[in-house]
Amino acid sequence: MSVVVLDGSTVRAFVADEAAFARSVEARFAALDANGDGVLSRGELRRALESFRLLDGAGGFGSDEPAPLPAEVAALYDAVFEQFDADRSGAVDRAEFRDEMRRIMLAVADGLGSQPLQVAVDDEGGSFLLEAAQHEAAAIAAKVDAERKAKAAADGASADAK
Template sequence: MSVAFIDSHMVEKFVENSQAFDKCIEERFNMLDMNQDGVLSRDELQNDANDSSFVELALQSKEEVDSLYDVLFEKFDTEKKGGLNRNEFGLLMKEVMLAKAHGFGETPVCVIFQEDSLLRRVV
């Protein structure tokens, strides 16, 4: 774990730096794609969500988590194949990161990062 202060501008700058952001997304996608079929299934994404960086999901009921994944797949699985390809996953992660940036606002916030946190790459 590590600790740093970040704000919305830092996160936005990271997302806008397509070379660095795309590299991180590619690494994360490859790590999650356990069967290496080039598509992230719901199970592969949920395995990632079971790690400690998704503490918020641990506080939700199974129905709430299932509903969240239904919404994510409805929006980002544009090919409606039941999984997210690299591009779709990148779009999802971009939206997640920009939502976090919006939540941080312009005032620096102290954040504790897990080792594999995408936010950790911002600093």
């Protein structure tokens, strides 16, 4: 588990960097595509959702509520799958997965707003929020490095002029 500080702009910048976001989505898609057929089946996506353990109930996340009924859980997973399967083909291809993850991440960015928050993220198996924070940190480091080099070059030029 890691703790990162981020806000909506952190997530938006990550999604806006097409290359970085595409690499992240592709890695996640490949990890979920258990049989390697290039699409996510209902079962593959369900296994991924189950790994989040959001529906454990009975003490999960401090809840006193009992675990949901199996039919309720199945209906929820089916609804999520239908959201990803935009063309209703019965499988989620890479483009559908990327588009839905973009939509989800932008919704998360809207929810985070502009105030920085500390967020606990799972660093086993990857996290889009962790990758967004790392993306921002790398951009800041590159900017600081470029400014330091520019200052060193300017200092060197003024020393040469003397």
